[in-house]
Amino acid sequence: MAQAYFITGTDTDAGKTSIAAGLLCAAQQQQHSTLAMKPVASGCEVRAEGLQNSDALALMAQSSIKRPYAEVNPYAFAPAIAPHIAAQEAGVALQVSDLYQAAQVILQQQADFTLIEGAGGWRVPLSETAFLSDFAKTLKLPVILVVGVKLGCINHALLTAQAIQSDGLELAGWIANVVDPNCARLEENLVxxxxxxxxxxLAQVPHLTHTGAEHVAEFLQHGVAQLSKSRKTSYF
Structure with a gap:
């Protein structure tokens, strides 16, 4: 059964991409075909093929269904700044409708397990009038929230969960990703x-010095199985 999710984080440094790559790796290990997309990415590097983003490349590496880079990351910007500012400086208008059409190309591949990764947190601007969350709303996919566990994460997580549900989307589950190894009262925060x-x-990922997808996947196997079990219907 084909499943697709929008994956977001409590903030920019929550570890969305390492978790997303780990989920894709774990899904492949459970014999699922995989595909992912990073619609908008800033902080890209100039390569022979053009501007490319390391996060998008990490997702492509864990996608068993291979698609061109331009489909995985249609909007790539060089400065490591807020996407709407990077787009403005590049003279590009980020439109929710355009992102939606680009995402359909990925979703129509009908991988067993598809992830569409946001940028930063939930309410990241695309323009003066639109947010990345508006794009997520058009997709109508269930959401996976990566909680970057550090001081203040409880507030960030609860507010983000509230925003996701207020936007009319299903919060399929959340993943605790310990980004601060010195987080005070870690266990109490998790409780x-x-x-x-x-x-x-869905999973608790400890602070890791090595965040390769296969290593991260070790902590996400149960989460992927739990998602598969909870999905009663296909999203395609």
Whole structure:
């Protein structure tokens, strides 16, 4: 059964891409075909093929269905700044409708497990009038939230979960990703999150010095299985 999710984070440094790549790797290890997309990315490098983003390349490496880079990351900007500012400086208008059409190309491949990764947190601007969350709303996909576990994460996680649900989308689950190894009262914070979050905790990933997809996938196997089990219908 084909599944697709929009994956977002509590903020820019929550570890969305390492978790997304790990989920894709774990899904492949469970014999699922995989595909991912990073519609908008800033902080890209000039390569022989043009501007490319390391996050998008990491997702492509864990996608068993191979698509051209331009389909995986249709909007790539060089400065490592907010996407709407990077787009303005490049003279590009980021339109929700254009992002939606680009995403359909990926979703129509009907991989068993598809991820569309956002940029930064939930309410990242695309322009003066639109947000990345508006794009997520048009897709109508269930959302996976990566919680970057550090001081302040409880507030960030609860507010983001509330925003996702207020936007009319299903929060399929959240993943605790320990980004601060010195986070005070780590276990107590995790207990509070599990009590207060309005969706299941799919996985807990400890602070890792090596964030290769196969290593991260070790902590995400149960989460992928849980997602597969909870999906009663296809999203295609």
């Amino acid at each position: 509070t999150l599990k009590q207060q979050m309005p969706a299941p905790c």
